[in-house]
Amino acid sequence: MPSSCSFDQFSHPKDARPSSVVEAAANARSWDSLTDRMAVPVMDELEISDPEANDASVGRKKENWEKGALPLPEAFLKFLKQNQIDPSVYKAAQSLPRYIRFKPSINDEISSIEKDIGTDIKPVSWLPGFFYIAPKANIAGSEAYKHGKIYGMDAASGAAVTALEVSPGDHVLDICAAPGAKLCMIADLLGSTGSLTGVDIAQHRLAACRTMLQKYGLGNRCRLFLADGTTFSLLPLAKPNAISHMDKQPENTSYSQNLHLSCLHTNSENEGKKGYDYHAGIRSTVLKEWVSRKTRKEKHAEKRARFFEEKRQQACHLLDDTAGGEQPKLPEIFFYGTESGMLGMEQSEVLNHTAYIDAVYSQNGYDKVLVDAECTHDGSLKHISKFEQWGWDTFEHRFFNVERISSIADLQLQLLLNGFRLLKLGGSLVYSTCSFTFQQNESVVERFLAAQPNAELKQIEASKEWPCRVGGLMHTLRFDPFVSNTNGLFVAKIIKTRSAPTKR
Numbered sequence: 001m002p003s004s005c006s007f008d009q010f011s012h013p014k015d016a017r018p019s020s021v022v023e024a025a026a027n028a029r030s031w032d033s034l035t036d037r038m039a040v041p042v043m044d045e046l047e048i049s050d051p052e053a054n055d056a057s058v059g060r061k062k063e064n065w066e067k068g069a070l071p072l073p074e075a076f077l078k079f080l081k082q083n084q085i086d087p088s089v090y091k092a093a094q095s096l097p098r099y100i101r102f103k104p105s106i107n108d109e110i111s112s113i114e115k116d117i118g119t120d121i122k123p124v125s126w127l128p129g130f131f132y133i134a135p136k137a138n139i140a141g142s143e144a145y146k147h148g149k150i151y152g153m154d155a156a157s158g159a160a161v162t163a164l165e166v167s168p169g170d171h172v173l174d175i176c177a178a179p180g181a182k183l184c185m186i187a188d189l190l191g192s193t194g195s196l197t198g199v200d201i202a203q204h205r206l207a208a209c210r211t212m213l214q215k216y217g218l219g220n221r222c223r224l225f226l227a228d229g230t231t232f233s234l235l236p237l238a239k240p241n242a243i244s245h246m247d248k249q250p251e252n253t254s255y256s257q258n259l260h261l262s263c264l265h266t267n268s269e270n271e272g273k274k275g276y277d278y279h280a281g282i283r284s285t286v287l288k289e290w291v292s293r294k295t296r297k298e299k300h301a302e303k304r305a306r307f308f309e310e311k312r313q314q315a316c317h318l319l320d321d322t323a324g325g326e327q328p329k330l331p332e333i334f335f336y337g338t339e340s341g342m343l344g345m346e347q348s349e350v351l352n353h354t355a356y357i358d359a360v361y362s363q364n365g366y367d368k369v370l371v372d373a374e375c376t377h378d379g380s381l382k383h384i385s386k387f388e389q390w391g392w393d394t395f396e397h398r399f400f401n402v403e404r405i406s407s408i409a410d411l412q413l414q415l416l417l418n419g420f421r422l423l424k425l426g427g428s429l430v431y432s433t434c435s436f437t438f439q440q441n442e443s444v445v446e447r448f449l450a451a452q453p454n455a456e457l458k459q460i461e462a463s464k465e466w467p468c469r470v471g472g473l474m475h476t477l478r479f480d481p482f483v484s485n486t487n488g489l490f491v492a493k494i495i496k497t498r499s500a501p502t503k504r
């Protein structure tokens, strides 16, 4: 067991399963012991369904495994060593199945899709709605993929979304949404009620997310914001009384906060004042149906509205002595569907819902929040193996520069804290990362719980059937290739309670 991670002190006493991929790897040194320990039938079934598979290919994979086919770069190996992650976990990526989901309406077309992609499609016994296919099956070239009938999505990611227990009618926030696999699954679960708000800080990734929503026809009830998830503050729109609740000015609201609240409204007193022609800015941008191409006039109107909105918010911050320091950048409306509630609203009205008072969110916040946080991606095994072709330099530059690694846990904590702030009382939040490290998972959750007495770790009901390990904190879960036959994923479910729970 890793000493610095000391999983022992946190792990569930009744569960004898090893709680880290480190121990799993140590227990699974040989090919035979690895496949024996798989909780879902993997290699055998997949090799049968894989058109390229035969005894020789199984033998070749065995050989690869034993040889250690993936030459990992020095910096990454150092990182793995520091975090007590056994590098042999990356060899397992070569035999992981591909997981797919279907658009809900087309389950009856499975046999024709099997022909289309040229391989058997089998249901994942522990995760409804998920299927697995041979590791090398090419879905990107298939008609089903081109026509938006199938999505590729790892089963562990599916488990994280399942843990949210999204119900039709929920108002859901996905705070690190791009490129959007989990967002699409949430949209599917919502069906034709509720709302979905996606936030991401990277414009190009959010654009991919928007494309995905449109391709799968899932954007109707969705809105996307280019924004920093650590400061994003917009309430779900479909709460018609959200702003009027603010009029009540929750108890314990300070004088400066009251002033801030007054800034949340379209401020008629300010109309016509020199320099801040709020009204003009607001009126010029009633949101029409979202279209990918905008006219010059529309772009100009949006720019103008953003300018006035920025000024308005700056004015609010000047009044608010609690804001301090650097002001958060304004969220940018990136996409909204016809049923998102935004049509016909003024841009500023949408952005007006910004507040910094916990009581407002507890009352009017989101029912469910997903914080699938930015991380070092070391558990994203298939992705990592691709850097073999793309070049390890890119990998080191993007994910493993010293600055990034040293600040990532703090970023994760801020994302988690803000996600929790936006959650309504009794609502639930799922925190997940695709890192194997203790520092980005259990440690972040521990720091978060220490700062939030009204947060409680919750058991994920469905997980009783899942092939995963318990994490280093009670009720947290870890997916890995050895036990789950998936990529690496840490999942924790947290609920917002009225008062501090007596026991954690």
Ligand SMILES: C[S@@+](CC[C@H](N)C(=O)[O-])C[C@H]1O[C@@H](n2cnc3c(N)ncnc32)[C@H](O)[C@@H]1O
Pocket (backbone or CB within 6 Å): 157, 175, 176, 177, 178, 179, 180, 181, 182, 183, 199, 200, 201, 202, 205, 227, 228, 229, 230, 372, 373, 374, 375
């Ligand atoms: C693990 S990925 C999310 C994957 C996504 N949930 C999905 O299922 O496709 C993490 C995302 O967090 C975004 N991110 C990083 N820092 C952020 C921040 N401060 N606020 C919002 N998003 C951020 C990254 O751009 C990246 O798209």
